[in-house]
Amino acid sequence: MKIGIVGAGFAGLSAAVFALERGWRVEVLDAIGVGGGASGVASGLLHPYPGKLARRSRNADEAMGASQYLLDLASQEMGAPVYRKGIVRKALDAEQAKVFEERALEYPDLKWDGHLHIKSGLTVFSKKYLEGLWRFCRRKGAILRIEKLDKVPRGYDAVILAAGHGMLKLTDLKLNCTKGQILACDLEKPVDVSVIGDGYLGIAEDGYHLGSTYEHDFEDDKPNLEQAKALILPRARRYVEGRIDVTGVKAGIRVCKPGDYYPMSCKVRPGVYALTGFGSRGLLYHALLAKEFIDHAYCSL
Numbered sequence: 001m002k003i004g005i006v007g008a009g010f011a012g013l014s015a016a017v018f019a020l021e022r023g024w025r026v027e028v029l030d031a032i033g034v035g036g037g038a039s040g041v042a043s044g045l046l047h048p049y050p051g052k053l054a055r056r057s058r059n060a061d062e063a064m065g066a067s068q069y070l071l072d073l074a075s076q077e078m079g080a081p082v083y084r085k086g087i088v089r090k091a092l093d094a095e096q097a098k099v100f101e102e103r104a105l106e107y108p109d110l111k112w113d114g115h116l117h118i119k120s121g122l123t124v125f126s127k128k129y130l131e132g133l134w135r136f137c138r139r140k141g142a143i144l145r146i147e148k149l150d151k152v153p154r155g156y157d158a159v160i161l162a163a164g165h166g167m168l169k170l171t172d173l174k175l176n177c178t179k180g181q182i183l184a185c186d187l188e189k190p191v192d193v194s195v196i197g198d199g200y201l202g203i204a205e206d207g208y209h210l211g212s213t214y215e216h217d218f219e220d221d222k223p224n225l226e227q228a229k230a231l232i233l234p235r236a237r238r239y240v241e242g243r244i245d246v247t248g249v250k251a252g253i254r255v256c257k258p259g260d261y262y263p264m265s266c267k268v269r270p271g272v273y274a275l276t277g278f279g280s281r282g283l284l285y286h287a288l289l290a291k292e293f294i295d296h297a298y299c300s301l
């Protein structure tokens with residue numbers, strides 16, 4: 001069985017890992033290379049308590065477990081952890097504080113002490129993680145072809161399209177796109193755990209990320225420093241103490257199913273499948289969806 005996977009982001013590379021573990025031959029095709037899309041700029045926050053109300057995500061245990069499996073595999077390839085443990089959520093008002101306090105009574109991986117500590121939360125160093133996944137794939141015989149495709153490639157027993165924003169050109173799937181920008185920065189008062197407030201402050205390999213914008217009307221996927229500063233910094237001042245020195249800006253495009261936070265895997269046509277719609281929860285769901293997809297494909301293809 002030889003499969004072609006379009007996209008070397010979280011979705012494509014996780015599918016590649018599970019396919020290789022099944023003994024399939026894998027070719028990954030990407031216009032730019034490993035982490036060329038949204039995955040390469042993601043701030044790396046991974047936890048199952050999103051949104052204002054911090055409701056626990058659907059299939060949280062399975063999703064966190066599958067992601068942890070791949071994080072450990074990538075860490076082993078890289079010879080060092082590709083993530084850091086713990087995330088803190090700061091309540092923005094009394095009403096949210098009350099909700100967080102109640103959540104902490106419901107779930108054992110939460111602790112409330114005036115802030116909500118998500119003990120199961122992780123900050124993933126996205127680029128390192130992707131590099132670790134790719135090293136595993138390469139060691140298992142996968143090939144990476146740098147190629148911008150304008151149609152679904154031929155010559156494979158099956159093709160998995162995991163092309164993020166590029167899905168719009170390769171398929172007729174109805175998907176919504178949101179541009180996101182993050183600021184790379186240094187802080188006057190360092191912190192040792194990622195913080196979610198009005199936006200978030202993520203620990204990066206070499207400093208911090210402040211995020212993020214959610215731009216529904218955008219002309220391109222290019223970063224715009226002044227615009228990102230105007231949208232992000234006023235919010236960050238609500239929960240980051242001391243001076244913030246901005247050192248750079250990055251941008252990517254998130255892809256969602258209309259009206260849904262959850263990703264999708266589906267058949268596009270015989271022999272061609274889609275793995276997409278991860279929105280801002282790519283790290284939570286990529287591994288679980290890819291594993292379920294490959295397990296199912298293994299039984300039916």
Ligand SMILES: Cc1cc2nc3c(=O)[nH]c(=O)nc-3n(C[C@H](O)[C@H](O)[C@H](O)COP(=O)(O)OP(=O)(O)OC[C@H]3O[C@@H](n4cnc5c(N)ncnc54)[C@H](O)[C@@H]3O)c2cc1C
Nearest residue numbers: 009011031037038039043044045149164166180252282283
């Ligand atoms: C600023 C920002 C911050 C984020 N922070 C977080 C976070 O903290 N936590 C979290 O869980 N999620 C976060 N996300 C969301 C996360 O990045 C996405 O959910 C995830 O990256 C989607 O992965 P993917 O593999 O589906 O797509 P992508 O990573 O976009 O991968 C698609 C790949 O396909 C390739 N491609 C596209 N078209 C073609 C073509 N025609 N031919 C060949 N190759 C093609 C691209 O080059 C790319 O490498 C963030 C997103 C943004 C934009």
